Amino acid sequence: MTTTTWARAWMIRRKDGLVLGFTDHDAALNFEGIRFRPDHGMSARALVQGSGLSVDNSEAAGALSDDAISERDILAGRWDAAELKMWEVDWSDTGKRRLTFAGSLGEVSRANGEFRAELRGLAEPLNSARGRVFHPRCSARLGDGCCKLDLVAGGFQTEIVVEGLEDGRIFRFSQFPDAAPRWFEGGVLRVLSGEAADLQGKIKNDVTLKGGGREIELWQSLGLSPQPSDRLRLVAGCDKRAATCRQKFNNMLNFRGFPHLPSEDWLLAPQVGSRNG
Structure with missing residues (x-):
């Protein structure tokens, strides 16, 4: 050459x-x-x-x-x-x-x-980090192979049509599936149809409105704004805590954290009059 x-x-x-x-x-x-x-x-x-x-x-x-x-x-x-x-x-x-x-x-x-x-x-x-992390909170992702939770059968996700959208990140719905207050906070919103299909965002707030409507706010706007009638999928939020796994998802058997692991303060700061002293 x-x-x-x-x-x-x-x-x-x-x-x-x-x-x-x-x-x-x-x-x-x-x-x-x-x-x-x-x-x-x-x-x-x-x-x-x-x-x-x-x-x-x-x-x-x-x-x-x-x-x-x-x-x-x-x-x-x-x-x-x-x-x-x-x-x-x-x-x-x-x-x-x-x-x-x-x-x-x-x-x-x-x-x-x-x-x-x-x-x-x-x-x-x-x-990227490799190996298992020993932490009080769960290391699995909701619904993955380690979590083993069936999001569909368990009712932990729902599909809904876009009604109103503000600033590309605040969705408002007049009709909303029956779900506990703040059920979707920390969860994921995924666009299923339209030009914005496959885009997804992390849910910041899930607010119940007067009259029974719902407001879902993302941490940041999607790259493309979904249009009215586009379909969305909402997945329940999981904060990785043992109490949430047990009470919200009834999935403690598959919890991948170590909730009884002593904190760093417990290990580094001896307590007077205790076994740590």
Whole structure:
């Protein structure tokens, strides 16, 4: 490969299977079953690659356009954690190429008609904590394989249609399924239909209104606002405490915390006249 025939190519694959290819060459390239388009949908800074297990560090940038990476899709989170590969390739013979980066998109930001996305290398998961954490509160997620709670059969989730929405995060309902006050605080709201489908947010407040209505407030607005008649799913809130697991969910058998674990104060500050002294 010579410098006169050297080019770069990027492949990005969303979780829903959509694949896009881009190149800084002035003509389209084809290899690995992908067509790499010669437009400005995406470019990337030089990679900073570490030795050993250090995480590759770089950034991708590009213009927001309807036929490539749209602002609406970014707001909807459809590009979150998308797979990304980058090659150096001889455009005169695409069989001569080498993979220079493999990883995923991290945090995506947008401004002035452009987007910027952090690139995360394959070693990024090594930054995550591993092993069991010994803590008074439960380490499971409500309804997962460790919790084992059947959210549907247990009545711990409900579906409802959007009526009113304020500031992109406050939902008001005149008719609401029978549920105890503050039942959904700390839970999750997920959009099931419409352009905002698959977006979800953490529920901050669940307030019973005068007349029997309900107000569900999120901690922050969704990337795209659901429209009236779009369907939502609300999942009950769980604060991970043993008392909540026992009284609200009747699931203490699967509680994954250690409620009788002494506190740090108990361990570090000896009590006068006690066995800790």
